[in-house]
Amino acid sequence: MRHRPAPLLLVAVLGLSLAGCAAGDRIMDRAGQAAERALNRQIDNRTNRAVNGAIDGAFAAGEDAVRCAFDDDACVRQATGRGENVVLVDRDGTPVDRNGNPVDADDVEGAIVRAPGSAGPPRPGVTNTGFDFEPGARTLFEDDFEGTRTGNVPGSIRFIKGEMDVVEDRGNKVLRVLRESMFGVPMGERPDLFTIEFDVYMEPNAALCITTTKIDEYSRLDGMRSCEQAVAWMDMTAFRIASGTGRVPHQTGFIAPDGSSSGTGAFGGYAPLAERYVPVRATMDGTYLKVYLDETRVVNIPNAQLAPGSELIFFVQRYSGSYAEETVYIDNLRVGSGGQETGYGALSTGGRVTARGILFESGSAQLTGSSTAELTQLLAALEDAPGLRVRIEGHTDASGGADTNRRLSQQRADAVAAWLTGRGVSPSRLEAVGMGEDQPIASNDTAAGREQNRRVEIVGL
Incomplete structure (x- = not known):
C-alpha cells in the first residue's frame, strides 16, 4: 500500500524549493551586476588610458606637466609661474575641465593650462600653414x-x-x-x-x-x-x-x-x-x-x-x-x-627662403592642399623676374635611414618643380636637389627640432 505525503510536508518542500529559486535568482543578479561593474571598469580604464595618452600627445617632447585639482587655483598659479604646464584633475585623478567635467580623448585641451610661452598645438580646426617668422636683426x-x-x-x-x-x-x-x-x-x-x-x-x-x-x-x-x-x-x-x-x-x-x-x-x-x-x-x-x-x-x-x-x-x-x-x-x-622677406623677394639677390608653407603628406612626396598658397607666391616671384633661376632643396630629419631620407627629399624637391613647370615655368629655370638629413638647422633629438629640419628651401641662382 502506497503512502501519500502529508499535505503539510508537501507545502514545506515546495516552500524550500521556491526559496532556493529566489536565492539563486539573487545570486545570478549579483553575478550579473558584478560582471556589469567589471565591464564598466574595463571601459573606464580604456577611456582613461585613451585620455591620458591624448594628453601626453598634446605636449611636445621634453615638455613636463604637473597635476592640479581643477578647483585649486593656487596650485595652477604656482605651477604656471614656474613655467610648468598643468593638467587639471578631479579627486580621483581623472583629467577634467575647469568646471570639473571629464574630458574625452578627442578634446583634451580643456584639461590643460599651459604656462606662459608654451606654444601648444594649433587651435583645433585651424590649419597651421607654415611658421616662417624671423625677427628683424x-x-x-x-x-x-x-x-x-x-x-x-x-x-x-x-x-x-x-x-x-x-x-x-x-x-x-x-x-x-x-x-x-x-x-x-x-x-x-x-x-x-x-x-x-x-x-x-x-x-x-x-x-x-x-x-x-x-x-x-x-x-x-x-x-x-x-x-x-x-x-x-x-x-x-x-x-x-x-x-x-x-x-x-x-x-x-x-x-x-x-x-x-x-x-x-x-x-x-x-x-x-x-x-x-x-x-x-x-x-x-x-x-x-x-x-x-x-x-x-x-x-x-x-x-x-x-x-x-x-x-x-x-x-x-x-x-x-x-x-x-x-x-x-x-x-x-x-x-x-629686417626679417623674413615675403613674396620671395630675397631670391633675386641670391638669397635663401625656407618655404615653411610647402607641406607634404606624412612619409610621401604628395603635396598637401594647404601648400598651394606658398607655391603660388613662389610662382608669382618667378613670373615677376623672368631671368630668375632657383634651386629647390628638399631636407628631412634624421628619422629612418639616410638613403631613404635622401630619396624622399629628392622626390619632394621634384614634386615642387613639377608643380611649377605644370604652370608654365621653364624646366631650365629650376634645379631640384634632395639634401636628405645632411643639413639640419635644429637638433634631431626633439620633436620640435625634427619638425624644423623637415623643410623645403628655395635658393636664388
Whole structure:
C-alpha cells in the first residue's frame, strides 16, 4: 500500500524549493551586476588610458606637466609661474575641465593650462600653414618693462590717452592697458621690412588694435571706441587681436580700409589669448602683412596698406561695461628692422627662403592642399623676374635611414618643380636637389627640432 505525503510536508518542500529559486535568482543578479561593474571598469580604464595618452600627445617632447585639482587655483598659479604646464584633475585623478567635467580623448585641451610661452598645438580646426617668422636683426624698439617702477607708465612709449601702468605678475613686470587706452611705440624710422614681437594676455572681452598713422592731430580720440573707428577717423588700417571668447566675440584679423575684417580663412578668435600669455609675431614687408599667434598664422594679407608713419599705435577698444573684462597685459615688446622677406623677394639677390608653407603628406612626396598658397607666391616671384633661376632643396630629419631620407627629399624637391613647370615655368629655370638629413638647422633629438629640419628651401641662382 502506497503512502501519500502529508499535505503539510508537501507545502514545506515546495516552500524550500521556491526559496532556493529566489536565492539563486539573487545570486545570478549579483553575478550579473558584478560582471556589469567589471565591464564598466574595463571601459573606464580604456577611456582613461585613451585620455591620458591624448594628453601626453598634446605636449611636445621634453615638455613636463604637473597635476592640479581643477578647483585649486593656487596650485595652477604656482605651477604656471614656474613655467610648468598643468593638467587639471578631479579627486580621483581623472583629467577634467575647469568646471570639473571629464574630458574625452578627442578634446583634451580643456584639461590643460599651459604656462606662459608654451606654444601648444594649433587651435583645433585651424590649419597651421607654415611658421616662417624671423625677427628683424636690428632693434628699433625694445622694452620688457622690468626697468619701470610699478605703477608708472614706461618712458619708452608715448602715452596718447586712457589708463595704463606697469604691474607685477607673478614676479614679472608687464604693461597693463585698460579699455579705450592708446599708446605709441616709436621706431625712429619706417623700414620697408620690419617685425613686431610681444607676448599678450587679454581678458575675454578685450580686443587690441595695432597700426600706424600718418596724422599728428588727435583731437577726435576721446570719442574713439573701436578698431573700425580708428580706421575711419585716423586715416589708418589695422590688425586686431581678440580671443573670441567674451560676450561679444571679437574677430582676430585685418581691418581693411572699408572697415571690413579678414584673416586666414574664417579665423574668428583665438581662445588661448584669454587663458595665458600668447606670443604675437608680425612681419610687415612693404604692403605684405603676416601675423602669427603662437605659430598659427592668423593674418596673411598682401595689400595691407598701413599708413606710412614711423610710430606703431596700440589701442584697446571698448565694448562691454566692465574695465576688468577688457584689460590687456603686454610683455617683451620689440620692433626690429629686417626679417623674413615675403613674396620671395630675397631670391633675386641670391638669397635663401625656407618655404615653411610647402607641406607634404606624412612619409610621401604628395603635396598637401594647404601648400598651394606658398607655391603660388613662389610662382608669382618667378613670373615677376623672368631671368630668375632657383634651386629647390628638399631636407628631412634624421628619422629612418639616410638613403631613404635622401630619396624622399629628392622626390619632394621634384614634386615642387613639377608643380611649377605644370604652370608654365621653364624646366631650365629650376634645379631640384634632395639634401636628405645632411643639413639640419635644429637638433634631431626633439620633436620640435625634427619638425624644423623637415623643410623645403628655395635658393636664388
